[in-house]
Amino acid sequence: MATLNTLVAVCLVYVTFLFAIAFAAERAAKQGHGGWLRSPLVYTLSLSIYCTAWTFYGAVGYAARSGLEYLTIYIGPSLVMVGWWWVLRKLVRIGRSQRVTSIADLISSRYGKSNLLAVGVTILAVIGTTPYIALQLQSVTLSFDVFSGTNEVAGSIVDKDSTALWVAMGLTLFTIVFGTRNLDVNERHHGVVIAIAVEAIVKLFALLAVGAFVVWGLGGGVSETLQRIDASEIGMWEMRGDRWAALIFLSAAAFLCLPRMFQVMVVENDHENYLRTASWAFPAYLMVMSLFVVPIAVVGLDILPEGSNPDLFVLTLPLATGRDGLAMLSFLGGFSSATSMVIVASLALSTMVSNHIVMPIWLSVTGGGAKISGDVRNVVILSRRLSIAGVVALGYLYFRLSGGGTALASIGLVSFAGVAQFLPVLLGGIFWRGATRIGAFAGLSVGFMVWAYALLLPSFGSGVLIPQHVMENGPFGMGWMRPQAFFGIEGMDPLVHAVLWSISLNSLFFFVASLIGFPSPLERLQGAQFVNVFEHSRRPQGWSGSAAQSEDLMIMAQRILGAREAQNLFEREAQKQGVSGYLPDPSPDFLQKLERELSGSVGAATAHAMIGQIVGGASVSVRDLMAVADETAQMMEYSSKLETKSEEQARTARQLRQANEKLTQLSVQKDAFLSQVSHELRTPMTSIRAFSEILRDSEKLSGQEKVKYSSIIHDEAIRLTRLLDDLLDLSVLESGQVNLNTQSGVLVEVLDHAISSALTGSGEDRLIVRRRKSHEVVHMTTDLDRLGQVFINLIGNAQKYCEATPAELTINVSLNEGNVLVDFIDNGSGISKEDQAVIFEKFARVGEMKAGGAGLGLAICREIMARLGGSVSYLPGQGGAAFRVILPMVQNKVVH
Amino acid sequence: MNEPNTPVFLERQSYRRRRLIDLIRMLPLMGALLWAVPLLWPSGADSTMATSKAIIYLFAVWLGMVLLGAILARLLQKAEDQDPDRGN
Numbered sequence: 001m002a003t004l005n006t007l008v009a010v011c012l013v014y015v016t017f018l019f020a021i022a023f024a025a026e027r028a029a030k031q032g033h034g035g036w037l038r039s040p041l042v043y044t045l046s047l048s049i050y051c052t053a054w055t056f057y058g059a060v061g062y063a064a065r066s067g068l069e070y071l072t073i074y075i076g077p078s079l080v081m082v083g084w085w086w087v088l089r090k091l092v093r094i095g096r097s098q099r100v101t102s103i104a105d106l107i108s109s110r111y112g113k114s115n116l117l118a119v120g121v122t123i124l125a126v127i128g129t130t131p132y133i134a135l136q137l138q139s140v141t142l143s144f145d146v147f148s149g150t151n152e153v154a155g156s157i158v159d160k161d162s163t164a165l166w167v168a169m170g171l172t173l174f175t176i177v178f179g180t181r182n183l184d185v186n187e188r189h190h191g192v193v194i195a196i197a198v199e200a201i202v203k204l205f206a207l208l209a210v211g212a213f214v215v216w217g218l219g220g221g222v223s224e225t226l227q228r229i230d231a232s233e234i235g236m237w238e239m240r241g242d243r244w245a246a247l248i249f250l251s252a253a254a255f256l257c258l259p260r261m262f263q264v265m266v267v268e269n270d271h272e273n274y275l276r277t278a279s280w281a282f283p284a285y286l287m288v289m290s291l292f293v294v295p296i297a298v299v300g301l302d303i304l305p306e307g308s309n310p311d312l313f314v315l316t317l318p319l320a321t322g323r324d325g326l327a328m329l330s331f332l333g334g335f336s337s338a339t340s341m342v343i344v345a346s347l348a349l350s351t352m353v354s355n356h357i358v359m360p361i362w363l364s365v366t367g368g369g370a371k372i373s374g375d376v377r378n379v380v381i382l383s384r385r386l387s388i389a390g391v392v393a394l395g396y397l398y399f400r401l402s403g404g405g406t407a408l409a410s411i412g413l414v415s416f417a418g419v420a421q422f423l424p425v426l427l428g429g430i431f432w433r434g435a436t437r438i439g440a441f442a443g444l445s446v447g448f449m450v451w452a453y454a455l456l457l458p459s460f461g462s463g464v465l466i467p468q469h470v471m472e473n474g475p476f477g478m479g480w481m482r483p484q485a486f487f488g489i490e491g492m493d494p495l496v497h498a499v500l501w502s503i504s505l506n507s508l509f510f511f512v513a514s515l516i517g518f519p520s521p522l523e524r525l526q527g528a529q530f531v532n533v534f535e536h537s538r539r540p541q542g543w544s545g546s547a548a549q550s551e552d553l554m555i556m557a558q559r560i561l562g563a564r565e566a567q568n569l570f571e572r573e574a575q576k577q578g579v580s581g582y583l584p585d586p587s588p589d590f591l592q593k594l595e596r597e598l599s600g601s602v603g604a605a606t607a608h609a610m611i612g613q614i615v616g617g618a619s620v621s622v623r624d625l626m627a628v629a630d631e632t633a634q635m636m637e638y639s640s641k642l643e644t645k646s647e648e649q650a651r652t653a654r655q656l657r658q659a660n661e662k663l664t665q666l667s668v669q670k671d672a673f674l675s676q677v678s679h680e681l682r683t684p685m686t687s688i689r690a691f692s693e694i695l696r697d698s699e700k701l702s703g704q705e706k707v708k709y710s711s712i713i714h715d716e717a718i719r720l721t722r723l724l725d726d727l728l729d730l731s732v733l734e735s736g737q738v739n740l741n742t743q744s745g746v747l748v749e750v751l752d753h754a755i756s757s758a759l760t761g762s763g764e765d766r767l768i769v770r771r772r773k774s775h776e777v778v779h780m781t782t783d784l785d786r787l788g789q790v791f792i793n794l795i796g797n798a799q800k801y802c803e804a805t806p807a808e809l810t811i812n813v814s815l816n817e818g819n820v821l822v823d824f825i826d827n828g829s830g831i832s833k834e835d836q837a838v839i840f841e842k843f844a845r846v847g848e849m850k851a852g853g854a855g856l857g858l859a860i861c862r863e864i865m866a867r868l869g870g871s872v873s874y875l876p877g878q879g880g881a882a883f884r885v886i887l888p889m890v891q892n893k894v895v896h
Numbered sequence: 897m898n899e900p901n902t903p904v905f906l907e908r909q910s911y912r913r914r915r916l917i918d919l920i921r922m923l924p925l926m927g928a929l930l931w932a933v934p935l936l937w938p939s940g941a942d943s944t945m946a947t948s949k950a951i952i953y954l955f956a957v958w959l960g961m962v963l964l965g966a967i968l969a970r971l972l973q974k975a976e977d978q979d980p981d982r983g984n
Contacts (some may be wrong), residue, residue, distance in 0.1 A: 075958075082924045280965030380971050
């Protein structure tokens, strides 16, 4: 029998392997070639976190105790998947178009972005999931015990606890590392998904291997095994019809409502088409998973000694027959099931806790989204990490308090019934426009109260949390309120009783309260948006804020989305509006889009509040109201056509205005340049002429004087040459007849060289350069000399123009979709908006020639970068003057 | 899309596609019905149904659903590829 040490070693190797896979996946996704990471197959496999350790080990125990009833747990989800066209398709579409981050976010978003509702759903989800996480920890601990020989009957509690603690800490670490690595705009986690897909394969393979061994190795073939089944204790069909139907319903409902299922099914979904494949592939997976359960149970009952725990047959059968390797595989299968569930569940819950509880509190404490200093991103990530640790810790605590006993085994279905309370609100929200927030509150609270009273509290045992006399006679002697016999209807199975009453009362209150109440405009808009998601998947409500300053928005967005994502978004939007640069006009469309992007990071309600703080209040526009009233569709179409037309005209006008401005400025510049260039040429010319006349005409010059005068002539000639060189360089670059000297090198060396050349000769007020050299180790193939020329120019400009003392220049290097981004940011006063438009033009000089130079530097830089296949641009909103150089990592041929 | 001369074909294709979707919609209901059949079997003391037969029945329904689902999903994909007018 394998020792504990071998077991721990195998676990560590397996976990390291998962870490490596997740890391590789993240890396591939970051470098832009992670297409294979996202396929229908991976999506289907990731759904398999539905099969937790409870199903891996527990299904066999379940079958040993109650025959085929275990199948209901798989049949429900199969029906939901096969019926994807009804519900899942809509959920996924809504999830994608509204950038939903969790089930709490979906419900809150649907009912008027109500944060209170989100908080409620989050708390209920935590209550429903904690026991389930405890269950996973228990199963891993039990399987450890079985393996290491310390039988669970005699097992010391201390040992068990420390195993569970180690497992919990390992899982927390994994989830934190890969779940909160980046604050992804749409909450997708490549590393986690690929890891759970691998775990899905491991657990399927393990169960199949054990099953095949049992059927063909121990049972003697298919027909013999079937005979053996018929001859066993569970040989005759014995089924309570009510439980059969109720459990199928319950598992189907839980499949839709479990936070972790919602996470993989809706949030992590990359493409609606994946659902199409998963609709049959996932039922197939479930079918195969449950295929060998009964044979294992029957053979286990036959072979193993009386009184062995049927929950562990999957493990004890191979062990008892001396197949240590198979047992190890089966152990890994169970381990995979438990770990993948805990990882995704804690990830999903932490998103909910951090978005709906921590962030709103933090925002209200610090008093506002945009005005506060510091990085909101870090706060979000930190709060998520703490939430993950908190959720797993809660599960561990529950495991400790419940003593890890058999009481946990029944908790799976109790937990299912708890989360199933979301079902009426969820389905009502996406199919019925009349559903309101008040209704959702009423339904959820009634449903959860009934669930807790009729199922959760009694599940701890009669007389533990609910006194014996209440169980028998009802509270205060009210017989119709007995927890397991509402309204005096006795003899029902307690689970069926609780599910029936909680779901029906939940739906009833939800329905009636929705009918009576009157929804707010935002609720009605969101309702129309969700229910008719296939008709108009856009604009839930409009912002009226043209007063908003784009720069403020950009500063806020950078804090939440991260600088690069925010800049990309703003640049894209600006281009769409026909404005060059990074600052689009704060049009309602743009604000809408921004809110959605932000809600991907911090949740709908918070994003709404943050934009509201900058823009100054949302309004429901006339057009939006018309969208609610479907009758006026025609009018709407007409007016929106007009609107698009006028928008288009406005855009053209804006472009024309911009072009005109530029032309005027150019002509002013040209004039200025002509006089400038004449001046620049004339001054040296004059002194050359004067001094050469002196040299020619005066005979009484000493040797020293001759040297002095001729060196003045020489210097002036050099100055002239340099000016002419620059002009020539520019014209060669512009005409595209330049030969690039392509070589390979490392960015950090180019920067080192550029900094030392640009700063030679500068005196005491030397520029302080801040760099992170580790980021700069980027191998590239391009014309390094030309690139160095650009860097020298940008650094030289900072040295010349940055008036802060001490002057500092920060150089940031980052990678983005195959491009290298090099940002040069100084701490000066920056460049005014008018100047930003012209600095890259020839002969443009900011602030009227404070420092000498003909104003050709940036123009040359721009031309060089264009030749190298990249660009250089001004980056607003960084505090000082900031320039961004973008260079492709692999140089493409530039067509001349 | 707005050319008036093409619709005869398109409508026929769209029509087929819609009926295909109807079939996809019906699939879970059929599955639910077939899986509800065990409710009719006698249970408990007077049970006459052997577990092995029940297993074969339940898994046969399952396999049928998976295969049908796969075929329909593929057909739908094909229909949508051919049908440019793919509304929902």
